[in-house]
Amino acid sequence: MCEYCGCQSITEIKRLTEEHDTVVNLISFVQTAHTAGDRDRMAALARQISRVLGPHTAVEENGLFPLMKADFPGQIAALEDEHRLVEKVLGEASVGTPADPDWPDRLVATLDLLRDHILKEQDGVFPAALTSLSGDDWETVALVRSTLDDLRGRAAA
Numbered sequence: 001m002c003e004y005c006g007c008q009s010i011t012e013i014k015r016l017t018e019e020h021d022t023v024v025n026l027i028s029f030v031q032t033a034h035t036a037g038d039r040d041r042m043a044a045l046a047r048q049i050s051r052v053l054g055p056h057t058a059v060e061e062n063g064l065f066p067l068m069k070a071d072f073p074g075q076i077a078a079l080e081d082e083h084r085l086v087e088k089v090l091g092e093a094s095v096g097t098p099a100d101p102d103w104p105d106r107l108v109a110t111l112d113l114l115r116d117h118i119l120k121e122q123d124g125v126f127p128a129a130l131t132s133l134s135g136d137d138w139e140t141v142a143l144v145r146s147t148l149d150d151l152r153g154r155a156a157a
């Protein structure tokens with residue numbers, strides 16, 4: 001049991017927010033590459049965004065969201081649907097630059113949606129979590145994060 005001081009919640013929300021900031025930065029690089037017509041760079045950036053979003057989304061969907069679904073079922077389901085949509089379009093670049101001539105425009109449109117999605121999480125889900133989750137809940141989120149970190153560390157070793 002946690003003698004709850006709030007530190008765990010701050011650590012977890014800070015890390016999720018930092019990942020959002022990284023993604024928003026990468027989105028701006030995608031827009032620059034799109035303007036320059038550089039599809040290879042767009043595809044490389046899509047893979048970079050996927051690498052950040054993989055563990056990030058896993059923490060949200062296996063740690064944070066299950067704890068909030070009872071109170072916000074519609075909002076959480078919509079956010080999870082958006083995760084699938086974003087993963088699909090990013091995933092098209094997983095093994096190289098997509099041949100589909102529409103992919104660059106679809107990527108830019110999807111990343112616009114992702115930016116709005118990030119704002120919904122930061123202005124809606126995260127503040128709601130900070131006021132409604134208990135210390136034990138945050139320990140659950142932290143456990144999901146540390147398990148993922150362990151798995152990634154082992155995979156990289």
Ligand SMILES: [Fe+2]
Pocket residue numbers: 016020056060118121
């Ligand atoms: Fe997120």
